[in-house]
Amino acid sequence: MKPNKRTYAALPLSFALALAACGDGDKAAHPPVEEKGATDAKRVEGTIVMSAEQIGLAGIQIGHPMIGGSGTFELPATIDTDPQGMQVVSAAIGGRVVSLTRNLGQSVGQGQAIAVIESREAASLNAEIEAARARLSLAKSNLDREQRLFAQKVSPEQDLIAARTAATEARIALRLAQQQVSAAGTGGGALNRIAILSPISGQIIARSVVLGQTVTADAELFRVANLSSVSLSLNVLPQDAGHVHPGNPVTVKAAGRETTARVTFVSPALDTATRLVPVIAMLDNRAGQWRVGEPVTASIALSSSGDGDNGDGAVKVPTTAVQTDEGRTVIFVRTQTGFKAVPVILGDSAGDMVIVKSGLKGTEKIATVNSFTLKAELGKSEAVED
Template sequence: MTKKQKLTIAAIVAITALLAALILFSGASKSAPADAHAESGHNHAAEKTTKDDHKEAKGGHDEDKDHKDDDHDEKGHDGKGHDEDSKIAFSDQQLKTAGIVLDTAAPGRIRTSLQLPGEIRFNQDRTAHVVPKVNGVVESVSANLGQQVKKGQVLAIVSSSTLSEQRSELLNAQQRLTLAQATHAREKTLWQEKISAEQDYLQAGQALKEAEIAVRNAQQKLAAIGAGASASGLNRYEIRAPFDGIVVEKHLALGEAVKEDASIFTISDLSSVWAEMTVAARDMNAVRVGESVTVNATAFASSANGKIAYVGALLGEQTRTAKAHVVLPNPGNAWRPGLFVNVDVLAQETDVALAVAADAVQSVEQKQVVFVRVADGFRKQEVTPGRSDGKRVEILKGLSAGDVYAAAGSFVIKAELGKGSAEHAH
């Protein structure tokens, strides 16, 4: 055997030994996972058995829990749990601190009213449009816009040729009267002494009467324009205030020519004003002379009581409404003309079975509620409100007569309820 053949055989033997070793190693690896898997299955089965036993032992507790849940549901169903949730704790000291006032639900009277729009205007019975009454030229103006004037106070002076003629006429009539009086006295003496004829005496008497009539006529002309005899000049005309009031309009200036019918001043006595309202045709039956009303300003918190003094008998052709007004005292000029107001007219008074204060009704979760007093707190009670006059509210459903509730300061309780709900949700 050659050397080459020996090497070949040795290589074959080595390869065969190597393959046998590989085959043996592969069989050992497969048997090891199988044993591990078998052992793992055994452990899982044991664990499952243990869990089942634990679950079976715990079954009694689950049944107890179910019973408790049933009890809780029944408690919520009978309403007791709901009452506890709606209770707001409030001690007597907290009531005083928060300013909460308690009241008792009882029968009451609701005063229903009709609200009409209105406006403050000048009292036309105490408003004057001053005119010169004669043509002339303004010499001086002593009154200013907004000035308080007294009756008879000089507002302005006008120089008028017309007035000068009228005063001259009066002076001439007075001189003729003086002459007629002297002539009549002389003729009377002559007639009594049988010196002159009776006819001369009678003519003198007739002339005297005519002179007297002429004087009275001239005086009345001057009185009609508010002028009299003037020592400073025949053409000087003084324009005076007709009564105490305030100059609210002024339409003249120094040197201006004015006509006899020009409105140069408007003076109004603002110690009283009109609250003029617009009344629709459907409300005419409720608005009558003598009815009590309350006038409320829209721009600020102010109100006044009065009675209707006038209701128009005719409706406007365009608006189909009538005018009415209330005379209001105006101390301190608080009611200024031009101010918009609302006029509440008392329509009727109705007795109701149950009523509470208007401030007691609060809106919670889009529901109307009243907070009823219970032990150590309040309970939220949903109600159905009816008619209201702004002070009292009729309660149709939800309360009973004798229930004590929060009449004033109920918003504080509402705030506490809101905080409690927020904390509970959190």
């Protein structure tokens, strides 16, 4: 009997179905493994995925690097008087103060009397002037008489020479007496009084005496300052002082006011107390908007370091934008999906700015504030990869 062809044909189909069933069971027991990195963009080296909302919640601020220019840094400063425009007015002689013509804040002209001192020394000085005047007047009269007698050939030439000498000596004595009084002040309206004069025009910024007070010689009475020009006193770190030179512009800001000053002095020595470098800048105050002792904020424009790091094409970023990751110095550059840590090489720093020698073009957007949060996120991503 011959075998049934249909029976033989059915066997392979049944076997195939059984194999298919076994294969499906294998897949169910061992599901396919999802390829690593197929959907997780954080796995890309040095890249952090963050939405604009997440960036805002993290307090991350974004800005552009600064290209060219000299760079600036801000620091606190104080308005002070111009050292060359302030004078201390002292009593040249001791005595009692009988008049004060100016009070604090009032204006005074050069050579105007601001106080009168009464004393026996003043009387002696004034009396010496009066005596010298009288001697000079007598010497002049005697000289005139001798000149007439000599012209009439009545008096010898020797008497004329003696009269000339006496008149010259009297004139010198009067000048000396006047200079002694001038050194103390000037006439105070009475023989025993000396008026104290202001040596410069300005304002009274300090007064150390009251009416009726007895003062000694050289005691300070007033301070007069010409406030049309004031100085700006500030202190910079020794590493920043090399970028500050006389002539550098300084922007001064305080309470809604702003003006520009110029650096006039950079100390060659550190302050012994603060270990900082004193710097003085001068600013115009003819409008009277700046007060002595007022705290302000100064932004100093820095000079080139001379080695190419701080030239016109230099790229500068805030120091808050710089982070360190696995021994590399990086700056976080904004991308379409978040940030990427870009390795950089840094140059000189000045205040809160630092030169980027390489790694940035200057056209990028970078994280400038709270970039340390990105460093933390980068560390988490690297830990997941490991």
